[in-house]
Amino acid sequence: MKKEDYEQLLEEKGLKKTKVRMALARHFVNIEHAQSYNDLQAALVKEVDKSTLYRNLTSFEQAGIIHRINDLSGVAKYAFGASPTQGNEHAHFVCECCETVYCMEGRAPLQIDIPKGFRTNMVQTIVRGICADC
Numbered sequence: 354m355k356k357e358d359y360e361q362l363l364e365e366k367g368l369k370k371t372k373v374r375m376a377l378a379r380h381f382v383n384i385e386h387a388q389s390y391n392d393l394q395a396a397l398v399k400e401v402d403k404s405t406l407y408r409n410l411t412s413f414e415q416a417g418i419i420h421r422i423n424d425l426s427g428v429a430k431y432a433f434g435a436s437p438t439q440g441n442e443h444a445h446f447v448c449e450c451c452e453t454v455y456c457m458e459g460r461a462p463l464q465i466d467i468p469k470g471f472r473t474n475m476v477q478t479i480v481r482g483i484c485a486d487c
Contacts, residue, residue, distance in 0.1 A: 386454060
């Protein structure tokens, strides 16, 4: 992606084009797997402080630029793309060796009958195994 593409992405989502947001967008677009807060802080250490990173992650998540993944490790991971909600469901692969989390292409094949009176906010499918690098 070119700089103009990042600017357009932020503009389409109603976010101001700040230096930090441009760096964060560039990072998410160019990384192949989900990132923890610590991963992001290490990657962007020269460009962003702790509280600014948290605020911008929240803004990106609310705007649908990234989504949060709960891989049961106790540490939230973030990946590029909208949240896996209705119409955008996809699975996440968690490597049991290196603990890297990947978004899987295609829709997660999950059909569950939710009991009457229940309301679903999100469905998350986690596939565990060993990645190609391990």
